[in-house]
Amino acid sequence: MEHTTQSRELDVQKYIKGELLYTIFHNATEHFSIAKIKVLDTNEQIQDKEIVVKGYFSNLQEAKDYIFYGQMERHTKFGLQYQVTSYESDIPDTTDGLIAYLSSELFHGIGKKTASKIIEHLGENAISQILINPDVLKDVQGLKPDKAELLVKTLQENEGFEHVVVYLAKFGIGLKLAQKIYQVYKDQSIEMLQKDPYRYVFDVEGFGFQKADEIAGLNGLSLTHPNRIGAGCLFVMQKSVQDGNVYLPVNECITNVIQLLGKTNTELDKETVKNQLESLNTDKTMIIQNANVYLPSLYYAEDGFASHVKRLITKPMEHETPLAEMMKIIGDIEEAETLSYGKEQFHAINQSLHAKLMIVTGGPGTGKTTVIKGIVDAYAAIHDVSIDPKDYEKKSDYPFVLTAPTGRAAKRLKESTGLPAVTIHRLLGWDGNNGFDKDQNEPLSGKFLIVDEFSMVDIWLANSLFKAIPDDMQVLLVGDEDQLPSVGPGQVLSDLLASQSIPLVSLNEVYRQKEGSKIIQLAHTIKNNECTTETLQNDKDFSFLKCNEFHMIDVITKIFSHAEKKGIDLKDIQVLAPMYRSQAGITIINKTLQTIVNPKTKTKREVKIYDTIFRVGDKVLQLVNQPEDGVSNGDIGEIVAIFFEDENKENVEQIVVTYEGKEVVYEQKDYTNITHAYCISIHKSQGSEFPIVLLPVVSTYHRMLRKNLLYTAITRSKQSLIICGEIQAFLRGVNTMDTNKRYTSLVNQLHERLPNKIEEVTEDITEGEISPYDFM
Numbered sequence: 001m002e003h004t005t006q007s008r009e010l011d012v013q014k015y016i017k018g019e020l021l022y023t024i025f026h027n028a029t030e031h032f033s034i035a036k037i038k039v040l041d042t043n044e045q046i047q048d049k050e051i052v053v054k055g056y057f058s059n060l061q062e063a064k065d066y067i068f069y070g071q072m073e074r075h076t077k078f079g080l081q082y083q084v085t086s087y088e089s090d091i092p093d094t095t096d097g098l099i100a101y102l103s104s105e106l107f108h109g110i111g112k113k114t115a116s117k118i119i120e121h122l123g124e125n126a127i128s129q130i131l132i133n134p135d136v137l138k139d140v141q142g143l144k145p146d147k148a149e150l151l152v153k154t155l156q157e158n159e160g161f162e163h164v165v166v167y168l169a170k171f172g173i174g175l176k177l178a179q180k181i182y183q184v185y186k187d188q189s190i191e192m193l194q195k196d197p198y199r200y201v202f203d204v205e206g207f208g209f210q211k212a213d214e215i216a217g218l219n220g221l222s223l224t225h226p227n228r229i230g231a232g233c234l235f236v237m238q239k240s241v242q243d244g245n246v247y248l249p250v251n252e253c254i255t256n257v258i259q260l261l262g263k264t265n266t267e268l269d270k271e272t273v274k275n276q277l278e279s280l281n282t283d284k285t286m287i288i289q290n291a292n293v294y295l296p297s298l299y300y301a302e303d304g305f306a307s308h309v310k311r312l313i314t315k316p317m318e319h320e321t322p323l324a325e326m327m328k329i330i331g332d333i334e335e336a337e338t339l340s341y342g343k344e345q346f347h348a349i350n351q352s353l354h355a356k357l358m359i360v361t362g363g364p365g366t367g368k369t370t371v372i373k374g375i376v377d378a379y380a381a382i383h384d385v386s387i388d389p390k391d392y393e394k395k396s397d398y399p400f401v402l403t404a405p406t407g408r409a410a411k412r413l414k415e416s417t418g419l420p421a422v423t424i425h426r427l428l429g430w431d432g433n434n435g436f437d438k439d440q441n442e443p444l445s446g447k448f449l450i451v452d453e454f455s456m457v458d459i460w461l462a463n464s465l466f467k468a469i470p471d472d473m474q475v476l477l478v479g480d481e482d483q484l485p486s487v488g489p490g491q492v493l494s495d496l497l498a499s500q501s502i503p504l505v506s507l508n509e510v511y512r513q514k515e516g517s518k519i520i521q522l523a524h525t526i527k528n529n530e531c532t533t534e535t536l537q538n539d540k541d542f543s544f545l546k547c548n549e550f551h552m553i554d555v556i557t558k559i560f561s562h563a564e565k566k567g568i569d570l571k572d573i574q575v576l577a578p579m580y581r582s583q584a585g586i587t588i589i590n591k592t593l594q595t596i597v598n599p600k601t602k603t604k605r606e607v608k609i610y611d612t613i614f615r616v617g618d619k620v621l622q623l624v625n626q627p628e629d630g631v632s633n634g635d636i637g638e639i640v641a642i643f644f645e646d647e648n649k650e651n652v653e654q655i656v657v658t659y660e661g662k663e664v665v666y667e668q669k670d671y672t673n674i675t676h677a678y679c680i681s682i683h684k685s686q687g688s689e690f691p692i693v694l695l696p697v698v699s700t701y702h703r704m705l706r707k708n709l710l711y712t713a714i715t716r717s718k719q720s721l722i723i724c725g726e727i728q729a730f731l732r733g734v735n736t737m738d739t740n741k742r743y744t745s746l747v748n749q750l751h752e753r754l755p756n757k758i759e760e761v762t763e764d765i766t767e768g769e770i771s772p773y774d775f776m
């Protein structure tokens, strides 16, 4: 590579050029960070391939290259570190951009090595040379004729696009985003980016404010540019959605925008931001209503969902079953199942069959699944239909539709009820992009819809689901209101409950406790705010091992070694923790457990990405929804194979993961979609259950320790629960309510449409002389 002015200067100043692997520590107020980098080039006397840098940085990003200037320092405890005095991002030159383009997934079978050889051989105008005369490729060493032919064809198809990709690569923009940009601006892409990168934030999904700011800075644009304020507003709103909000009050939005931009634009005042928000409202980029700012997709999702709730609830029931008949039917089911429904359970079954839309809530072991089964059986008896899907010629004739928001929750529902159940995405026919096949024009088929784990459904998904429900379908929503809210925006279940607009039965009596489960007892004690040191006494399925943060890794290691000696399958033990970083965080626990559960051997293949080693046999967690491959965020699988670059016709390295027998192939660019799953975050564990849960709880987690988080964690365990850590931290956590209120307006939206409150169904029709047995 040619020496640029930049790199010539580097010769005199001490530097380390490196790729940021991960941030170890970050103080947002002081912009102080400690991070691990992979050393790419340096004029310092160091042998290490990786090193820790520390200093004041505005916004370091993982996987990006930087040049750090500073001096080496030896920390008494942490060893050799680089104390950074200044830094800059390393902008790739045209040659790097061209190599990145030719080795991108656009060109099958061309890896980095071959791409470098092409550019080495043909120089910076390689692409135009190839387009004029494809034969120039003949002399490129190691490039097979079929690959060369394919390369020429792809280049011809994408002519013009390479300028955009190469230019955007200078700013660290990859092929996927470049493709999106090109789709929007075509030949204008580069010009637009130079003139007004802030426009990109509005027009191109995935193009962030910080990227626009970085490019604007490099192109010398003014920090008072009005579009910068607009893009800042959008950034603040997007950030707020990530925190789960559906809207932000105008004043809060203004304050956040000033906080974001004020440091670099000291003239910025509230009035200017307010005017900008109003103009965004006028051009419908945002919606302002009742002094609240919404992103349109959320405003319409809430509005749409509330309208569909009204549509469904106000349509009269086609069939009413007299109480006496209901009692007879339920009595028959009780006899067949050899159980006797509790009062609340009976209400839940009876009411669900008489309501167009109904909610059943309850903690673990209160019989939610038992009630779902009871409802299906009773519906089948009333309507004289079979519950066996095999009895139906067409799939669409099957009256029962069971669904849940995650793959694991759907699987659990299927196993516990013995009925078919799929994810909501699958049910609605996710098209792999942004839409669903099913909607009001092509509604769902079936008569009775049951949605389990409804607390995990965000407002977007709730709206998409309700849109597709036909008028004559009965709907039952089942959930546990004490669990964490959905990852996505909104708090649909708790808003529906708070609105009191929909019939509700809460199941409070615990049945599994009768089988002597301490875990369930603990869950209900937490739910009722009654947890004390006495509650945490060890039992046959529960133990609390006391230790502090610094001993945590040792304790976890001992538990695993002990379990192995006892013949327990180590993959059955799921560690759940609230945060990634810290001495007892997910990252370090995973690293430690990998060496115990799946250690390195001579025969096991492995690959390294940043600081992570993926090895055949590793337990891994899917981090995003990948509906095209049938895997969802939160699915846990196992690496079954690793292929190196020269072992397949695509010429790329691959990791193969199996999820319940379904294989998914990841290429290098997708490796960030998975992580180790020996320890996973409590948020990711929602909707799943594990035989043994190991839950570290120490005061370092204090920011995260809340009642709903710990409740969610402990209710994931099926057979045994081991908590290790500090009792006081645990007790403080379970007694701390989550005060991070989400801004949502669903309750108001429902009240505008459904003004009459519905009282919770508690009237006691089974008490007194009448019992289901009287009708048998």
Ligand SMILES: Nc1ncnc2c1ncn2[C@@H]1O[C@H](COP(=O)(O)OP(=O)(O)OP(=O)(O)O)[C@@H](O)[C@H]1O
Pocket: 339, 340, 341, 342, 345, 362, 363, 364, 365, 366, 367, 368, 369, 370, 371, 511, 512
């Ligand atoms: N009325 C009842 N009489 C006897 N046993 C019952 C009754 N209701 C539920 N059970 C039993 O209690 C246990 C828990 O019930 P179920 O699985 O339906 O609860 P759940 O609320 O779905 O639990 P979780 O949320 O933990 O999955 C099961 O073993 C079930 O058979």
